[in-house]
Amino acid sequence: MASDERKQELFKELKEGVIEYEEDRVTTAAQAVLSEGFDAYEGIMDGLAAGMEVVGELFDQQEYFVPEVLMCADALYAGLDILRPHVNMEGREAVKGxxxxxxxxxxxxxxxxxxxxxxxxxxxxxxxxxxxxxxxxxxxxxxxxxxxxxxxxxxxxxxxxxxxxxxxxxxxxxxxxxxxxxxxxxxxxxxxxxxxxxxxxxxxxxxxxxxxxxxxxxxxx
Amino acid sequence: MALKTEQMTGLERIVAALQHKEADRVPAGPLVCGAARRVYGITYDEWAQDADLAVQSMVHAHKLIGMDGVLMLVDLSIEAADFGQSMVYPIEDTPHPVYRDPILKSVEDYAKIEYIDPRKAKRMQHMVKYTDGVMKALGKETGVMSFVYGPLGILSMMRSAEKLFLDCMKHPEAVIAAEEVITEVLLEQIRALGETGVHAIVLDTLFASGSIMSKQLWKKMEGPFTTKLADECRKVGALPIVHNCGNNVYFDVQIEAMQPAAISFAYLPDDCKTPQELKEKYGDKVCLIGYVPPSPDMMMHSPEQVKEICREEIQVLAPGGGYILSTGCEFPPNGPLLNAIAMMEAAEEYGRYPIVQ
Missing domain, CATH: 3.40.50.280 (Cobalamin-binding domain)
Structure with a gap:
């Protein structure tokens, strides 16, 4: 599988794992991001954060409630704990604040x-x-x-x-x-x-x- | 400052509202609970632990404000404390659990909850004595409502809300098993409260709202237990009333579960966009109690502003009866008492039946 295709597949796994509050799925995908040499920061932003954005929309639409959001948060942190130590900010914009x-x-x-x-x-x-x-x-x-x-x-x-x-x-x-x-x-x-x-x-x-x-x-x- | 021009008693007005009839005027009662201690000049911890002082506080607050009905809410940790949760009793704030030391530290701990006899339990007995004292002092002419927290709410005080929500998703069977034990205790507490002759018992089912959980999850996790509690209230001769101050409160599933005589609410239900829609949809099904916001209105606004908000609510919700003007939740324990008086003045000035539009 082409590298970019694989990367998108893993980011989709991260995103959907957060939305579906599947901690194990997120953990597996986050580990694969690192072991297969993809960028941890992109994994956070295009995978985990993208998933949380959808969760926010589902919350606004009253599809998700506090218990579901807390479950999503657990899944997100499972991925964040794996990816964050490997984020290289060199050449990127400084943190927002x-x-x-x-x-x-x-x-x-x-x-x-x-x-x-x-x-x-x-x-x-x-x-x-x-x-x-x-x-x-x-x-x-x-x-x-x-x-x-x-x-x-x-x-x-x-x-x-x-x-x-x-x-x-x-x-x-x-x-x-x-x-x-x-x-x-x-x-x-x-x-x-x-x-x-x-x-x-x-x-x-x-x-x-x-x-x-x-x-x-x-x-x- | 009881108003002088009235004909019916507060209790008669409330009974009329519950029967969806128009009284001489709209019944009213800001939910003055912790604030009552300030009228009698005692501290919060004294008020929350000494039933005689609590009774005197409510009697004096009633004399000053003139509520048609009074609520015996003390705090949301009454039952949790008796199940062994360690507590803090601040001098000038609402008692609460020591949140850093929840008694339920793991999912396995739900199974350790054992039945306790509420008639021998310190804080639940405080509630019974408080209710009994206020019934004896005010009950002939004033509506008296005692208070019981729902089983999920009690568990949140013993586990932390965040962990309880996660447990409801991951280990619902453990939570439900604990609720079964707690419900048995609450049923006995309702029987004890019923012996005081109290007019109504308010069941707080905070979690049945869009602020907290989905309807489906509430129906699974707490709904069946609230049915038992409401049925027991009726058995002992006290009307079940629901209090739920969450956003997008679920009127439909709570009416289905409890058939309450009234719902005390702070925000519009999830299926109503306007108070007009609320009146149309639920006005003949359940008596509406509310819904002036404790914050910012009661807390930060002037008595004149409070009266104007009350006037607006009366105009929409009072015609035809079935409405009690009140705060959507407890009157701020530190709020200006003049605003509680303003609500009673608004009922007198704008709430005379027939309501003039």
Missing amino acids: EVVIGVVEGDVHDIGKNLVKMMFEVAGFTVHDLGADVPIDEFVEKQISTNSDIVALSAMMTTTMMGMKKAIVKLKEKNPNVMIMLGGAPVTGEIADMFGADGYSENASNAVSEAIKMVGALRRM
């Missing part, structure tokens, strides 16, 4: 945050995940130490949501140029505006497009 992400203090609901993190990762961002129940100062320190473009804050409760407002003030005080995006059940676009955030994401699939817009705006500054 760096993101600090976490769930604000007092709140431990992190499914949404984990899905957003995954979308950032497959889109080529460098992600610094602080986890859940993160004190405000930790967001500030991590943003400064990594010089990240974006800080993404998540909260699931009205009580913890108020911590976002304080975090935004502190983050902007230290670095007025940092872009801050908010997400989580009680958060709306109106609240994001009210708190002084730069972006708001209703769900994981639009978080990344919102982030890309923000990074673009930042680089034009």
Whole structure:
């Protein structure tokens, strides 16, 4: 089989393995990508990320729900863990941006945050995940130490949501140029505006497009 | 600040709404739960663990706000705590499990869940005493609704939601076996609550919504258990009411499973695009309770804005009865109480029957 044909076949396997949440299928295809000498980065972008894009569409169309998306994420990470150590960025565009992400203090609901993190990762961002129940100062320190473009804050409760407002003030005080995006059940676009955030994401699939817009705006500054 | 110009009691209004009749005005009741502690001046952890203080808090909140009906929701970990889940009781926040230490650490742990007697279990007894106290204090004139979390929700508190969702996909038989045990406990808890004479028991079936899982998966994983729970509510003389604050809530499959007297909801069902469509499609099948958003409306808006939102909802959902004006979920525990009062004022000002369009 011609090399290009084989490459496309393997990338299709990666893509469909993610969509059909078949971890073993993705693992086998990812190993074949490496053993047969194909490019790991292309495997991630044209295989795994392409699959996740379809998953995002299925989620938007209410064909897939959270359990299915989590299964797809497991399949995606199975491939990502194999391919990522072999990515050679030489001669490629630099990463799109760096993101600090976490769930604000007092709140431990992190499914949404984990899905957003995954979308950032497959889109080529460098992600610094602080986890859940993160004190405000930790967001500030991590943003400064990594010089990240974006800080993404998540909260699931009205009580913890108020911590976002304080975090935004502190983050902007230290670095007025940092872009801050908010997400989580009680958060709306109106609240994001009210708190002084730069972006708001209703769900994981639009978080990344919102982030890309923000990074673009930042680089034009 | 109970309104003075009223003729019917809150309970009578709610009964009329449940019978799809028009009362003197639209019954109303923001779901003031954790916020009640602030009226009585106690901390969250006291309110969540001392039933006498919780009763006094609700009685005082009722006096201040004048709800036609009150809900006995404390938090979503009542049952999980009694199954052994370690808990945190913050001073100023909702109690919750120690999420980093779930009691169900592996799929095999589902099989270790054993029956517990809710009549001897600390937190479920808190719920019974709280319900009993509020029934005695307010039950003659105010609708009183107790609260039971659905079996899948309870498991999410003991396993973590993320792992539970994956288990529902990969190991459904293990999850279902655990739900069978939990349901037996909940049936006994419903019997204990029924002995208080409580008017209704709210079954929280959060997972039956587009926010969480497909209809097919919910019907497989939780639907049959909710049928048993709702039937038991009716057996003990309490009306089953569904609360589901997820997006795209599944009215159809929940009505099929539970035949609830009412559904308390925060967002439109998956099969309705507008509140008008909701009223047309489900208005004669089930009493509608809702659906003013706790966030941002109750949390961030002014009382005048809240009243306007209430007016809009009354206009569409109240004609013909079968509607209780309320928040779509718990009134924010840290929210401005003036907004809860504003909802009652809106019911009085805009909700007098017949509704003027």
